[in-house]
Amino acid sequence: MNRQSQFSYDCNACGRCCRDKVITLAPYDVLKIARAAGVSTGEAVRRFTLRRGSILKFGADGACVALAGTRCAIHDGRPLACRLYPLGVERDSASHGERFVMLEPVPGSLGVYGGDGTVGGFLEAQDADEHLEANDRYRGLIRRMRVRVADLIDFEKIEPREFWRRATREALAESAYDPNPLIDALFDPDGLVGHRDDDEAEMFVHIAALAVKIGKTTEPDMLAAAAVMLAVSLGYSPAEAIGI
Ligand code: SF4
Structure with a gap:
């Protein structure tokens, strides 16, 4: 899929997608998480990440450490992967190209998929750029x-x-x-x-x-x-x- 592809997704905040994931973090993700949580980036690395800052931390119960009930406690600073979900982006280093793929829906998720928008519109709404x-x-x-x-x-x-x-x-x-x-x-x-x-x-x-x-x-x-x-x-x- 590219930015012009038909796509829409309504998240109904059921929290099911915020469990049992491996979410890679970029340096800018950690900066945004820290600001949303009101802590320093060093503290954000300790509190929210694994592998020296590069992976979002999930608890023993499978839930993301930022999940509060069914809500994201750092919504304004959520990482890129969470903004893109249920899309993933594949980046081609040679051409600087990008390709979007639809990820497998989480069983029981209340999110609703549709086709009355575009990937580009979805990215804009999520401040992903x-x-x-x-x-x-x-x-x-x-x-x-x-x-x-x-x-x-x-x-x-x-x-x-x-x-x-x-x-x-x-x-x-x-x-x-x-x-x-x-x-x-x-x-x-x-x-x-x-x-x-x-x-x-x-x-x-x-x-x-x-x-x-x-x-x-x-x-x-x-x-x-x-x-x-x-x-x-x-x-x-x-x-x-x-x-x-
Ligand atoms: S950072 Fe927020 S949106 Fe992303 S998995 Fe954790 S709780 Fe869910």
């Missing part, structure tokens, strides 16, 4: 990290596939991962640049500060894991970080 545009801006950092890795490592001596395989394993580990200040900085803009009242302004300052931090990082393993983590958090495959 703010997140999609922010994610596009963060994307430039992936290439920057990859170039920095290439500056620091001699791939004539280190086998590149094994190097990137290790980085991918490290980025996607849900526990027992190595400390990585670059990944921490990705998901904690307040910690890197300080809280700004304007989310968009903070995003721009955050990206600029991350670019500087990347330039100063001398550990290729750290850079590579952060590149994979950022790629996956923005909805790309790890191959986006590797540049293939």
Whole structure:
């Protein structure tokens, strides 16, 4: 589906879709969650996420930690995946293209699907483009990290596939991962640049500060894991970080 495709969906706030999911978070998602919850981004990472900020946390009962009864307690700052639901977006790194897919309805959900609107209209109503545009801006950092890795490592001596395989394993580990200040900085803009009242302004300052931090990082393993983590958090495959 593209933005012109016929689609509509009425959410009836039954809360069933907010259970038993794996929802990937981008840095901008964490910033918006923090603002909606009235906490710092560091506190939002601790309270609402797993895997260092990159996955939304669900409790032992299967419910999202932001679910209050059948309502989202951080509705104004809900992540992109929740805004898009029941659509998903697939991003093509080569063409910068996007494709929307309809996700499997949750059994018992009171949401009503229809065709009296368009995907574009639905995205607009959900304020999804703010997140999609922010994610596009963060994307430039992936290439920057990859170039920095290439500056620091001699791939004539280190086998590149094994190097990137290790980085991918490290980025996607849900526990027992190595400390990585670059990944921490990705998901904690307040910690890197300080809280700004304007989310968009903070995003721009955050990206600029991350670019500087990347330039100063001398550990290729750290850079590579952060590149994979950022790629996956923005909805790309790890191959986006590797540049293939
Ligand atoms: S963040 Fe809100 S909308 Fe998204 S899964 Fe959690 S409760 Fe549901």
